[in-house]
Amino acid sequence: MNKRQGYVNLAALMTAVALICGGIYLGVGTVKKRPEVRTPPVSAPAWIGTWAASPVAAAPVTHAPGAPSGREGRSVRNVVHTSIGGTAARVTFSNLYGTEPLLITGASLAVRDSGSPAAVTDSLRRLTFGGVHETTVAPGGRIVSDPVELRIPYDSDLLISVHTPAPGGPVTSHPQARQTSYIADGDHVQEEAGDAYTEQTLSWYHVTAVDVLTSEARGAIVTIGDSITDGVSATADTNSRWPDILADRLGGRYGVLNQGISGNRLLEYGRGPSTLERFDRDVLDRSGVRTVIVAIGINDVLRAPHAPTADNVTAGLREIADRAHARGLRVIGSTLMPCGGLYRCTPAVEAERLKINAAVRSGGIFDAVVDFDRALRDPYAPGRLKPVYDSGDHLHPSDAGYARMGGAVDLAAL
Template sequence: MTERPPSATARAPRPRRGALPAAALGLVLLVGTGVWVGASPGADEAPAGPPRALAGPRTTTVPAERGTDADSAALGRWVTTWAAAPVGPEPRATAPDGEVTDRTVRNVVHTSVGGTGARVTLSHRYGTAPLHLAHATLALAAGPGSPSAVPGTVRRLTFAGRTGVRVPPGGQVVSDPVALPVPADADLLITTYAPASGGPATYHPRARQTSYLARGDHAAAVSAAAYTERTPGWRQVVALDVRGGGARGTLVAFGDSLTDGVSATPGANRRWPDVLADRLRTQGGAPRYGVANLGISGNRLLTGGPGRPAANPSGLRRFPADVLDRSGVRVVVIALGINDILRTPHTTDPTRITEGLRTLTRHAHAHGLRVVGATLMPFHGHRGHRPELEEVRRAVNAGIRAGGVFDAVADFDRAVRDPYHPEALHPHYDSGDHLHPNDAGYHRMAEAVDLGALRAAAPARL
C-alpha cells in the first residue's frame, strides 16, 4: 500500500440513516429456544511470561443454525448485525452499586445488515445475584437515536416461550426469534425491565451512543415520555442477530478504544467498523457480512483488569466469549497491542506482543476463521509517548508486516500517519490527543481494509 496524505477535500463520512418504518409486519412468528448458562470467566493472564494458549471459557449457547427446524432452513443462518463486549460491573451511576432496580433500560443500537427475523443476547456476566427480567422488547427506533418506537414494531421477547427469564450470575440468555423486518443501517431499541436487582449491571460504558432509562415497567411503550434519564453506555445487551436478509456471515472487529470508537462523534456511527459495514453493504463484489464491534476502551492483549471475573479482560482471555460465540462468524479483524506498550506496566519486548497476536490467530484458525490483523498506529505527542516505546511499536509493526502473524494485514499505521513525521498521526486524522483518530481518521482506517482479504479462505500457515 502506498502512503498518501489526505487532500484538502478528503471525503467526509456520509450522514447515517435512521430506522425505517416496517414494511410488512404480518409475518409468522419464528419458533426458537432461549438458553441460559452460568459460565464465568476466570482470572486473567499474569503480565509476565510468554502468552499461553487460550483457556478462557465459552458460553454453551447453541447457535440456531445448528438446529433442524424448517424455519432455520428456509430463512438461513443467524448473523450478528450489532454487538458490544461486556466490560465490567457498572459502578455507582444510576442506583446503589450500579444496580438496575424497578427500572426499564432502553438501549439504542445500530444495525449493519438487515433481516426478517431477529433475536437478542443479554448478559449478566458481572452480576452477583440472579437477575429477573420480567419484560423485554425489540422495536425499530422512530429516528436516529430516538427512544420512541415506530408504531406497530414493538415485539415482546420471550425466552423458551416465557416472557420473563431468570439469568444466573455470570450467565447470559438468548431470546426466542421474533418476526420483525429489520432494516440495515438503522437504529433499533432493545428494552429490558428488571423489578429487582441482580447486583451490578453488566455494561459497556463508552458506547458513543445515548440510551435511556425509565422508572417502572415501560418496556412496551411506543412513546419516549417515560424515558427521562439518559445514559452513555449499554446495559445487559451484548448482541443482536438477524436472519433472512441474505448476509453470508459475521465479521468481528476485535480491539481496544481505537475499535470501540472512543473519539468518534456520538450518535453518528462513524467508528471504523461502522464505515467498514457501509463498504461491505454498498460496494459491488464485497462479501456480505454483518459487522460486530467487540472493541473495549483500554483493552490490552496480554493483561486485563482486576476482579473475578476480570473487568476489561485481556484480549487473550476474552477472545472465546467475545469472538467465537458470536453468530455466523467467518472473519475477525484484530487491532490490539498499543495499550500493552503505552500503559503501565509497559510491555517492552515486541515478541511478546507478536506472539500474543499469533496465539489469537491460531485459535481463530482452529475454529475455521480467517484473520486480518492491523498494524499499531502512532502516538507521538500523546502524554504517554516515550522514544523507547516508539521503538517497541515499530518492532511490532515490522513483525506484522513480515508475515506469519495474520492471514492478511490492514496497515492502519501507514493509512493514518503523517508521511513527513511517521511517529505521529496526520493532523487531518488526529482527534487532538495524538492517539485517537477523529471521524476522518476512522474513515481512513476502514478504507485501509482490503475487502478481498475478508473472504473466507484457507487460513495461512503460521
C-alpha cells in the first residue's frame, strides 16, 4: 500500500505572507516528509524500470517441495516492490542459467493485496508474448512480455506469477531476495485469490525486471554492488535495503533498480560474473537508466593474500565509470565500508581498503561520491562499523545501517 497518501496544501494559512512575497506554497506530507526532489514537468510517456534483480544462479533440479522445477505443473508467484508508478507494465523473464528450453504456459501481473499472495480485485492481467499466452525461452535467453494496461502504484507490491508445466532443468533465480514469494501446485497464475499458494520461498524465480510506462518519472537509477547492496542482512519483507530507502526519499520521481549480488566481485567471478562482466546486462541494458551508483570492491580485497591490489580495484572502478560515461550516464561511486572484527579483515586488507577510499574521494574517477565509510564507521574505532549500524557480522549493516546508507546519498548529485 502507498506510504504517501497525499499532501496538504497550506497556502490558505499563509495569506499574509503571500500578499507580501507574491505567493508561498508549502507542501506537507500527511505520512512522510515530502521527497527531497522537485516534481519534474510532464513529458511524453517512456518506459522506465521500476524494479529489477540480477539473475544469480540456477536453482537445482530437485523433487523437494517448493522447488519450481522439481515437480510438474508448478506455479511461482513472485512478490516485487515498485519504486515508480505508471499506466502500463512489461515484465522480463530469464532462462540465463537454464540448460534446457523454459516453457511458460501462463503468466500474469497483478497488484498485491496487502500482506498476502492474493491480488487486488480486478488488477490481475494475463501476460502475452508476441500476442500469445505461451512462450519458450531458450537456454541462456530472456524474453520481455507484451505491455499490459494497468495502473501501477509506486511504493507498492506486484505479483508476477509464472506457470511451468513440466521440469525444464535448473531455474534461473535470485536467492537472498529478502522477500517472501509463493509457490503452488498446478496452474493458478490467473487466479486473484492466493489460497493455492501454500508454500513460501525467499528467492525470486524466472523474473528479472519490471518496466512501467510513465510520463512522471525522470528516469532510473541503478545501484550495482555486492551483498551490502543486495541487502542480505535486512529484515525480510520490510523493504529495508539501502536502495529501498533511497527510493522512498525520491518519492516516485526516479526508478531505483537494485542490481546487487551477494558475494559479487568487481574484477573476478565470485557469486555470479564479475561486476565488469555483467555491467552491460545489469546497468546499460536497463530501461530509462540515467545514473548508476557503484558500491563494489570489498569482496575483492577480502581475498587476501591472493587479492588484487588497490590499484587493480581502482582501475576497475575507472573502467566502469568510463563505460557508463560513454553511454551518457552519470556515475556516483561509494567508498568501501569498514570490516574490522571480521576474521578475514586483516591489517593488509584494511590498508588496501583505505587506499581505494582515498582514490574514490579524490574526485578523479566518479562524477560524485557517496561516503558510506564515513557515514557508518565508528568514530572511536574507524576501522569498524558503528555498533548500531552493525548487523553482528562486522561486515553487513543492520536495518539502521541501511537506513543511514540510503540517507547518505546526496539527491542533488543524482
